[in-house]
Amino acid sequence: xxxxxxxxxxxxxxxxxxxxxxxxxxxxxxxxxxxxxxxxxxxxxxxxxxxxxxxxxxxxxxxxxxxxxxxxxxxxxxxxxxxxxxxxxxxxxxxxxxxxxxxxxxxxxxxxxxxxxxxxxxxxxxxxxxxxxxxxxxxxxxxxxxxxxxxxxxxxxxxxxxxxxxxx
Numbered sequence: 001x002x003x004x005x006x007x008x009x010x011x012x013x014x015x016x017x018x019x020x021x022x023x024x025x026x027x028x029x030x031x032x033x034x035x036x037x038x039x040x041x042x043x044x045x046x047x048x049x050x051x052x053x054x055x056x057x058x059x060x061x062x063x064x065x066x067x068x069x070x071x072x073x074x075x076x077x078x079x080x081x082x083x084x085x086x087x088x089x090x091x092x093x094x095x096x097x098x099x100x101x102x103x104x105x106x107x108x109x110x111x112x113x114x115x116x117x118x119x120x121x122x123x124x125x126x127x128x129x130x131x132x133x134x135x136x137x138x139x140x141x142x143x144x145x146x147x148x149x150x151x152x153x154x155x156x157x158x159x160x161x162x163x164x165x166x167x168x
Contacts, residue, residue: 035060
């Protein structure tokens, strides 16, 4: 069996990079996706949705926590920032119990219980940044250079391969 999750949304906070005990880079960031339904199609507000700013639609924002590993983590930490539009492809993760996986349930600082959807990214595409550059970074290896507002792929001398990157 196989599952894949694809998200297109906006980064909610600057990525945070840390290192696993074995020295492997790990970067986390949040992505907000938005669904919009016209009031002409659905007159009553669906449960949990809110009215859009223009008053013509109902909208629902869903937040995802995204985790990147190794060279992908380093590239995302270096080039992604809050407010950037991003494409993320990966696997949905949660708390596993008795052979099934569910959203992670946790308690916030305010004492309220919350759930979160988590994605382990395999591919991240930078769709738009403040300087209007875009790029694709896959979980492989190699080097990345920013030149004249474009990301440029470099061949690595190790066995991990290269980044698959296209400048925008």
